[in-house]
Amino acid sequence: MEEKKLKARQDTVSELISRFAPDIISASPCEVLDLACGSGRNGLWFAQRDHKVTYIDKSLTGLINRSVRHSYLNWDLEDGTAPALPAEKFDIVLVFNYLHRPLLSQIKAAVKPGGLIFYETFTEKQAEIGRPSNPDFLLKPLELKTTFDNWDHLHYFEGELRTHGRLSYKAQLIARKP
Template identity: 60%
Template sequence: MTHGTLNSTAALVTEYPWPKLAGLKVLDLACGSGRNGFWFLAQGCEVTFIDQDLSAMASLKHDKAQLWQWNLEDGSAPPLPIEAFDIVLVFNYLHRPLFSQIAASIKPNGLIVYETFTWQQAEIGHPRNPDFLLMEHELQSVFANWQSLHYFEGRLSDPVSGAQSLKAQLIARKPSQ
């Protein structure tokens, strides 16, 4: 992947037909450079960025942005707030013990936007550790009682670099209760 690719907003975000977004509360979980959260910030959303290393975003000064430097895997982070977010973004990150916290952090009728690598990725590149790779239809299973608005599982090609990856994508709406 090129540096530009790493800093560009994911196609899943830019190509989805979003309703009015201004004023919504968004969590960009394991945000890295914040590329996807920045897109929502530009749409007028309030965005909380969480990552164990926020140094790439140290210069961010925006009244609708919060930076939480949390290690989500070592037990030191507090639990995610309950029903606090309209949209939760998770890209290229998988820590299965967080699934229930992620679901609980989304408001009723809110959305999960999840894209990460499947088990097949190990056949063509990194990551290879099964702890970081979804099993077949795993995202559908985890969010089975949610309304699926978009689901894809298969090969993706980066439009800039041409790099291939095997991923699952899910956009789903949380039940109203």
């Protein structure tokens, strides 16, 4: 029973999306990239609203739902074998609980002008309370904000979050590409 509860929580869309996306996402279909998608829970929210989603992860075995309408790319984004992300292809890029700094310029380039980034991941403060603790996977203070400094910031938060009763330290950004 406890395992089912945990799976249901993990498969729930991020609050960053459920809280903000309905007010800022166009009703017309968008091209969405769910990068390092894991279970695909965030991309699924967009797929359920008739947006075309490209899911990328080094393992796609944990995806919640599959449809022929969407793309599924089994790419390891960190070992140098994955092709570059296509430039200016996506209206929306989703990145959650993932940081690979060498990929940041490709992520920015993948968003169409006027498109959106939804980015949420752990900050250095997370190492004080648990995993991840490797500094390669943790944002420095204001790093996410400054990475997208010339974009129009629609939402920014950095600090303590409590999700499903679990404490974490994260930065969140929703920004529109100029």
